[in-house]
Amino acid sequence: MKNLKDKYIMITGSSRGIGATIAQHLAKLEAKVAITYSSSSDSAQQVFQSLEGKEHLLLQMDVTNSESIKNAFDKFMEHFSTLSALVNNAGITKDGLLLRMQDKDFDSVLKTNLYGNFYCAREAAKYMIKARQGHIINISSVVAQIGNPGQANYVASKAGIEGLTRTMANELAGRNIQVNAIAPGFIKTNMTEQLNVKQVQAITDRIPLKKLGHPQDIAETVAFLLSSSYITGQVISVNGGLAM
């Protein structure tokens, strides 16, 4: 894997799960990373301590609040003075069947996953446009493509992210900024640990490769996209063949 020396990368929602593994992997490839978290400062601190290399940054940032985002980016630029890439990973779930899903559950998932993605990308683009380079990598999900009962809010937010990815890729291509999304399938994280054994078995049966993915699979795809200079506007599926 190509080394990411002299790359300065912000990964949102990286206090745990896939985001944490992305941060650790990029740091291992010698990138300088900023971990952002909204409220889990203890686990963010742990991830931060686990990073290889020096000069990394730990930032509290609420992706639903553009003022908080602006402050975090200001601190990032003060610390690193360059923004090479943004990984829009922050996301939440509030599952419930359509008829039982409350307005606030739909709103809060859209607000964090989709609006948050847009707010952060817009802020990042301001710096990247000036630099005439940059990568924005949005974390979508296989469910954007295939749907998932009980996740109307989550699926809508992820499908939104994919449309946003293509539009941003178009708008920013002229400034040499690449925008892509990664759509993970079922990955072993806290999010999937909430499922019981039967549910996990049922999911595994549907996956052609007959196993759940690992956060490392996503982290390696992020590193791959960062090393590419000719991929933009794409959604890369990393899902064991669950959707083809």
Added chain:
Amino acid sequence: MNIEEKVTSLIVDQLGVEKDKVKPESSFVDDLGADSMDIVELVMAFEDNFSIQIPDQEEGNIRTVQDAIDFIKENQKANS
């Protein structure tokens, strides 16, 4: 540096055009080759450098270098 000079220098930086091409009557799009993203970047550069806000509905009215200078002068006055 007065406002005219500062505006000219921002345009030269942003659009990568020769300084003597930037005349008061020059249109950003027709004469200076700006695309829509260039205009957005120029507007943001004006906002940053002159501490003003250029609302979206005004953006369309700023077609030439003189339009930009006039807008900046008026709004800086309004601020002070």
